Amino acid sequence: MNVDDHPLFQVHFFVCCNQRENGDDCASKGASQLRDDLKKWAREQGLSKKIRINQAGCLGRCERGIAMVAYPQGQWCLDGMPEDLPQLKEMVLKLISEVQN
Numbered sequence: 001m002n003v004d005d006h007p008l009f010q011v012h013f014f015v016c017c018n019q020r021e022n023g024d025d026c027a028s029k030g031a032s033q034l035r036d037d038l039k040k041w042a043r044e045q046g047l048s049k050k051i052r053i054n055q056a057g058c059l060g061r062c063e064r065g066i067a068m069v070a071y072p073q074g075q076w077c078l079d080g081m082p083e084d085l086p087q088l089k090e091m092v093l094k095l096i097s098e099v100q101n
């Protein structure tokens, strides 16, 4: 194994898309749609080398889903909904600009 502590992206953004049989999860709140929309926007904005957006399994904040977290900032976004896309875009741009400064 080789350890590489060089960050590949300025922001690595994880969206919980976990799905449970009982529906008590982020997937049932529209997490996959939100992730897809955010990824599409980031690609269209030419941000693909600055931010990586991945789906995640349960992030342990189920009661506050849709749960998302950005690293290395460690910034959580909780109680998310697909309608929060404009707010997420703003937050992502802010996180990227903070790393660049």
Ligand code: FES
Pocket (backbone or CB within 6 Å): 016, 017, 018, 019, 024, 025, 026, 027, 057, 058, 059, 060, 061, 062, 063, 065, 066, 067
């Ligand atoms: S199901 Fe999303 S945080 Fe647990």
